[in-house]
Amino acid sequence: MRVFRVGDKVEVCSTEEGFVGSYYEATIVSILKDGSYKVRYKNLVEEEDDSKLLVEKASADEVRPMPPRIQGKGTRFYSYLDKVDAFDNDGWWVGIVTGIDGFKYSVYFESSRDEIAYPVSRLRRHLEWSSDGWVFT
Structure with a gap:
């Protein structure tokens, strides 16, 4: 399992009902003693104050590095059933x-x-x- 450092840009997989399998961009804010992370999301905000970015705990198995950007080839970026x-x-x-x-x-x-x-x-x-x-x- 990959270990991340404070400041790393990552994606966090949601485990909430209705959001399972979706990924959200975040930054590692701190590493907790149990091996999980505290993350600050790039696009998610707090429910009580939508001017503040959401910060929450994410288990190590919910966190992955940012995927590489892969450019499409030719005039078509994606094909049927991609x-x-x-x-x-x-x-x-x-x-x-x-x-x-x-x-x-x-x-x-x-x-x-x-x-x-x-x-x-x-x-x-x-x-x-x-x-x-x-x-x-």
Whole structure:
């Protein structure tokens, strides 16, 4: 398991119902004695004061490094049935490309059974983090 340092940019996987499998950008604020981390989210704010970024504890198995940005090739960035992450509701959600209309891609999300069109700027290749590094799935 990778150990992060204070100040590292990471992504935190949500385990909350309705958000399971989504990832949120954060920065490591501190390392706790139990091996977990205190993180400050980039886009999530506190419920009681939306002018303050949310800071919370995240277990080590919920934290991964920021994935590399992979550029598309040619005029098409993604193909039919490619697994992608779509940026929506302040986080990255895993889905499958089900349609292409110019530079808009329809993405199907198995968890919610929704299909939503996104511009290419809100998509990235889906990668999984393992002890060996980043893996295409």
